[in-house]
Amino acid sequence: MTLLIDRYGRVARDLRISVTDRCDLRCTYCMPEDGLDWIAPDQQLSFEEILKLSQVLVDLGIRSVRLTGGEPLMRPHLDQLVAGLSQLGLEDLSLTTNGTTLARHAKSLATAGLDRVNISLDSLNAHRFAEMTRRDALCKVLEGITAAQEAGLTPVKVNCVMIAGTNEDEILAFVQFARRTDCDVRFIENMPLGAGNTWNSQKVLSSAEILRRIDAAYPLVGMSRGSEPAASYSFVDGSPGRVGVISSVTEPFCEQCDRLRLTSDGFLRTCLFAHTETDLRTPLRAGASPEELAELICSAVALKGPGHAIGQPEFEQPVRLMSRIGG
Ligand code: SF4
Numbered sequence: 001m002t003l004l005i006d007r008y009g010r011v012a013r014d015l016r017i018s019v020t021d022r023c024d025l026r027c028t029y030c031m032p033e034d035g036l037d038w039i040a041p042d043q044q045l046s047f048e049e050i051l052k053l054s055q056v057l058v059d060l061g062i063r064s065v066r067l068t069g070g071e072p073l074m075r076p077h078l079d080q081l082v083a084g085l086s087q088l089g090l091e092d093l094s095l096t097t098n099g100t101t102l103a104r105h106a107k108s109l110a111t112a113g114l115d116r117v118n119i120s121l122d123s124l125n126a127h128r129f130a131e132m133t134r135r136d137a138l139c140k141v142l143e144g145i146t147a148a149q150e151a152g153l154t155p156v157k158v159n160c161v162m163i164a165g166t167n168e169d170e171i172l173a174f175v176q177f178a179r180r181t182d183c184d185v186r187f188i189e190n191m192p193l194g195a196g197n198t199w200n201s202q203k204v205l206s207s208a209e210i211l212r213r214i215d216a217a218y219p220l221v222g223m224s225r226g227s228e229p230a231a232s233y234s235f236v237d238g239s240p241g242r243v244g245v246i247s248s249v250t251e252p253f254c255e256q257c258d259r260l261r262l263t264s265d266g267f268l269r270t271c272l273f274a275h276t277e278t279d280l281r282t283p284l285r286a287g288a289s290p291e292e293l294a295e296l297i298c299s300a301v302a303l304k305g306p307g308h309a310i311g312q313p314e315f316e317q318p319v320r321l322m323s324r325i326g327g
Pocket of ligand 1: 253254255257258259270271272273305306307308
């Protein structure tokens, strides 16, 4: 089997599939109030096309798939895609969602074969949530977390983008939430990927500082990591729940990166911050064979760059926005 190996010897095993660029929230660091010019439906991959490409990628060594967006649950009948993907012999099939409609879908997604969910949640304060997302929907997200746990989509991982000066006063509230609900709460360093180029390094609260604040109140013990982006910790006092940090900016983990991304309009991205991408939709629709698609994919992976250059003079934010790449 040809491995998806790049010029630095990293092997890709984890595929993130964006199924839509649309979202029902308008997070201020990600999307303008009026949304974006959405990708036209005929430009978007159908479920059948996603399954064909996923089969080729699984045959090349992909072992886990995460469905993302925009907000993936805005794509109708997503459980049908989950059911198809669950037939590919994956080790892990998960979903990243903002949780606003999860309470409605959790059961059918679990029945279709979904293993677990990551939920993006940046505030536990209803007023601040509304300020940060421009939608009054916190209670729906909390209902979604409960529904996911009840449906067995566990461990539920809550991803909180930490923005210095905005939600950093909620770190301990999120830790208490993890202990109360037995969720994994991961604090993500703020990255330059949103619309309007509003990012600056002053808005980054380092993982080291986040951990220092948590450990002072709730002593932590480190857990094993592997190629996971998150460094995870449990509590010395044995409490349920775990916390983690994803330190993309201050302690990049690109040397262990095993991730690839497929956009909803059919482009393969070897890195979140890549400035080039490979069109798989056109050859697929032109009748390319699985072997021809595999060759295109392996060539792209072989040329994968060393990683992002955030903080370096040469750093440039990718043209494609986060809402069109997926987490
Ligand atoms: S920045 Fe790119 S290379 Fe680095 S971990 Fe993220 S996807 Fe991988």
